[in-house]
Amino acid sequence: MNRFAQGSFAAAALLLVLAGCKKDGQQDVVTATPEQVATPVETAPGAAPVNLSDVIEHTPSYVVGISYPPAAAKYPGLAQELTSYAEHAKAELLKAASELGNDKPTAPYELSLSFDMLTDTPKVVAVSADGSSYTGGAHGQPLVARFVWLPEQQKLLKAEDLINTAKGWQAVSDYVEDKLLEQATVRAQGEELSPEEQQEQVRNLSRMIDEGTAPEPANFSQFQPVLDAAGHISALRFVFPPYQVGPYSDGTQFVDVPAAALLPNVAADYRELFSRN
Template identity: 25%
Template sequence: MRYLSACLLWLSCHLPALAQADMTRIVAHAPGLYDIEVRFDPALAEFSDIHSALLADELEGVSELAQLAIADHARWLADAPEWSWNGYFSSTEIRVAFAGQGVISLSRATNYYTGGAHPNQGLAPLLTRDARYEPVELAALFADPAIDSPAMTALFYAVYRELMALKRERLGDDFDESMERETWMASLAADPEAFPGFTLIPNRSGDAAAGLMFLFEPYHVGSYAEGSYEVPVPLSVFADFLAADWADVFEGLPELDVLTAPGDELEPIVSSSSE
């Protein structure tokens, strides 16, 4: 409670409008300027150190967005008052995707508007050891995460074909395989830096992880109208490549099925000159 009181004091010093914070959400509102909310999964109460660190990070982000809205509104009043002003908003939900085997995997999804033609979406998942707040990158999970290594190649093929299948399902008659390969899918590669953020997928008994869920924001691999994509990859794709200190985290079959398998027609087409 001492930490929470300190956070509330910090928030009151940095936000010029009424704001509230507790262990389940942060709310900040200034009529006509901004409306901000962050919601925390109640399950985070079991991980007090991580929860406290997340709360501090989110409080800082709330303050930054509020100050941006105030500054931009002031510039609008000075430069273009004849144009309409739409208040900024942000709604974030932080959810526990998997917790166990010494790790915690969180999803963080934000819908926000800071000017422009439409709101946007941001996806910022977090994987960390449950005893400390130290974000883990994808490369740390594998014994050899080098570009074009067997691990990265296996992930690349699995993500590529599954994403193509998801796009075909979502777009229906508008799905153009050649166009997708030449445009949106061209940025994918067997490189840890080419993958988006991810969460761990629980196995069917919930006692271990059994896959990776890669989260693509709008515009990353498709138009804004397509929305975001959640692309699952089962443990069978990467089990042989896990680093020793991550092997015990994964076991079994994921709680959801995938649409494709190795050798699917939607796998990337690799020219002979690049092999």
């Protein structure tokens, strides 16, 4: 069937795919043990519930499919962050569709966005957002985001708060850049290229990697925790959408930075979240 087929079947199929697929590199959901949930986490006083209903919309000009994890609804602040992200993506799509006027696109514009619960414990909750927004051209614009919620503090954990020194971001940058270059070299070696062509490919990628991993919090804003059996963060998985550290064809890339490499530079308020092993 054509990827941009019109009608309710296309929209329903889109949502089913969003709900059922699991992205490469995504960890299984980590939930609290019975001991960890002995004391329920309370929501912020006066926090209004947020509706996390899945969205299916279709017109001759556009198709929208958005899916949410029901478990996120018990954290109103987090739920608000998710819906705000989705609403912004949808508004951008509708704006592009409205600019068509009376013209009809060769294929309907399309927003496909799936939020998935990665981690759900009393101290750390993490949700991924993956999808794309198609408004013409060869392919859609990737949508990649990660939301790390701290239930006890009722706030998002942001990169600039987690590490708040230039020295700390330089250390993260150096570690991640080295790992991405290793990955790029392995990919080049797996292709049918001469040694000279492999070296040229890695050189070209190294420029993108160097720019995309410059020691600034904005370059590392998308991350998700990797937890050990005790529920502590054993590593942070930094997530890089297409175009940040490589071409679209390389897809979303990941680098896990172990807690041991992070802890010397993590702000004091968040060190207790990390594994000491």
